[in-house]
Amino acid sequence: METSRRPDHEPAAPSPGASPQVPAEPLLAGRTALVTGAASGIGRACAQALASAGAHVHVVDRSGGAAKSLAEEIGGTAWVVDLSDPAVVDTLPADADVVVNNAGIQHVAPVHTFPPDRFALIQRVMVETPFRILRRTLPGMYERGWGRVVNISSVHGLRASPYKSAYVTAKHALEGLSKVVALEAAEYGVTSNCVSPGYVRTPLVENQIADQARTHGISEADVVGRVMLERSAIKRLIEPADVAEAVLWLCGPRTGHITGTSLSMDGGWTAN
Numbered sequence: 030m031e032t033s034r035r036p037d038h039e040p041a042a043p044s045p046g047a048s049p050q051v052p053a054e055p056l057l058a059g060r061t062a063l064v065t066g067a068a069s070g071i072g073r074a075c076a077q078a079l080a081s082a083g084a085h086v087h088v089v090d091r092s093g094g095a096a097k098s099l100a101e102e103i104g105g106t107a108w109v110v111d112l113s114d115p116a117v118v119d120t121l122p123a124d125a126d127v128v129v130n131n132a133g134i135q136h137v138a139p140v141h142t143f144p145p146d147r148f149a150l151i152q153r154v155m156v157e158t159p160f161r162i163l164r165r166t167l168p169g170m171y172e173r174g175w176g177r178v179v180n181i182s183s184v185h186g187l188r189a190s191p192y193k194s195a196y197v198t199a200k201h202a203l204e205g206l207s208k209v210v211a212l213e214a215a216e217y218g219v220t221s222n223c224v225s226p227g228y229v230r231t232p233l234v235e236n237q238i239a240d241q242a243r244t245h246g247i248s249e250a251d252v253v254g255r256v257m258l259e260r261s262a263i264k265r266l267i268e269p270a271d272v273a274e275a276v277l278w279l280c281g282p283r284t285g286h287i288t289g290t291s292l293s294m295d296g297g298w299t300a301n
Contacts, residue, residue: 055083066132070231176219211289262297
C-alpha cells in the first residue's frame with residue numbers, strides 16, 4: 030500500500046473563511062530520482078523537470094562534461110558511467126524513488142547485414158541495463174511503499190520500421206519488462222509505465238535527419254515531413270520538454286492507478 034507521506038490524492042479544499050494554507054511543498058520534495066542518458070535530449074529534459082519538482086536527481090551518462098554540468102545546474106549528482114558494461118549498475122545508487130530508463134543508441138541496417146555485436150550492444154544498453162537498474166532499486170521502493178518507474182520507450186516499441194531490427198527489438202522488450210514490473214510492484218505502491226514518443230528533437234534524431242538528407246539528396250525539412258513523419262498525423266517533431274512533462278505527470282498525485290501502460294506521444298502514428 031502507498032504510504033501516507035505521499036498520498037495519491039490532493040488535500041481537501043479549505044472551507045470559506047479559513048486561514049490561508051501554507052503553500053504546498055514541491056511535488057517530489059524529499060524524493061530521489063535516477064535518470065539514465067541524462068546529459069542530453071529527453072534524459073536532460075527529464076532530469077530538469079524532476080529537479081524542478083523537488084527531487085534530487087542522479088544524472089547518469091557516459092558524457093562526463095555534460096553530465097557534471099547538468100548536475101551542477103540542477104543541484105543533482107553526476108554519475109559518469111558506460112551502461113554497456115553491466116557491472117557498472119552495481120556502482121549506481123540504489124535508493125531512487127523514481128527511475129527513468131532513458132539511455133539508448135541506434136544503428137540502422139538491413140537484418141541480413143546487421144552487425145551481431147552491434148545488435149547485442151543495443152540489447153545490453155536498452156534492455157539488460159534497465160532490468161539491472163530495476164533489480165537494484167525496486168527493493169528500496171518496496172520498503173518505502175512508493176515508487177515510480179518510467180521507461181522511455183518509443184513508437185518503435187509499438188510499431189516496427191525497416192532497418193531498425195535492434196532498436197525495435199529492444200523497445201518492444203522494454204515495453205514487456207515495464208508491464209511485468211507493473212504487475213509485481215503494484216502491491217507495494219510502485220507504478221511502472223512507458224512513455225512512447227515518435228521522433229523527438231534530440232541530437233540523435235537531428236543527426237539522422239542530416240544523414241538522410243545527404244543520402245536521399247533532399248532537404249532536411251523534407252526528411253522530417255516526408256520520411257520520418259510520413260505515418261504521423263502531426264507533421265512536427267516532439268520537443269524533449271513535452272516528453273519530460275509526461276514523465277513528471279506519471280510521477281504525480283493523480284496517477285497511482287496508471288500502471289502497466291504505454292503513453293503514446295506519436296502524433297497519431299499508431300492510430301493508422
